[in-house]
Amino acid sequence: MVPGKTSSRPATFPSRRLTSRVPAPSDVWVYWRCHGREDVSRVRDMSMGGLFIETPESREEGVQARLHFLVQEGQIRADAVVRHSRSSVGLGLKFTALGEQAGLSWPSC
Numbered sequence: 001m002v003p004g005k006t007s008s009r010p011a012t013f014p015s016r017r018l019t020s021r022v023p024a025p026s027d028v029w030v031y032w033r034c035h036g037r038e039d040v041s042r043v044r045d046m047s048m049g050g051l052f053i054e055t056p057e058s059r060e061e062g063v064q065a066r067l068h069f070l071v072q073e074g075q076i077r078a079d080a081v082v083r084h085s086r087s088s089v090g091l092g093l094k095f096t097a098l099g100e101q102a103g104l105s106w107p108s109c
Contacts, residue, residue: 019048034065034082041090050080050094058085065093 024043030053031040041053059065059082069076079097086092 021045021047021052024051029070031068031070032065034059034063040070044090048095050083050092052090052092054090056088057091058087059091061085064096065091067093 023045026042028043028046029040030043030051031038032053037057039055039057041055044052044054046052061082061084063082065080065082067078067080069078078095080093080095082091083094084092
């Protein structure tokens with residue numbers, strides 16, 4: 001870079017996200033329970049660290065949730081915590097327990 005000249009490239013900022021999100025296929029759904037209320041929602045995107053579900057419901061940050069993924073191969077369960085809530089849009093959830101910690105049953109391959 002030459003002193004006195006500006007760069008044409010936009011500034012980049014480091015992401016707080018440790019793992020990349022990937023869009024979920026339109027047929028990925030999750031049954032979830034949080035504070036005694038239950039719902040079924042479409043998964044918009046997910047990563048190794050969490051997921052975003054579409055729901056008009058809002059929840060406070062830090063509230064625990066139990067997830068049951070609806071898949072043909074078998075039952076997949078996880079525990080999560082609400083990281084952010086966008087009213088009438090959805091919830092960002094961070095996984096807190098996977099595998100046997102959440103009573104997870106992986107489908108057999």
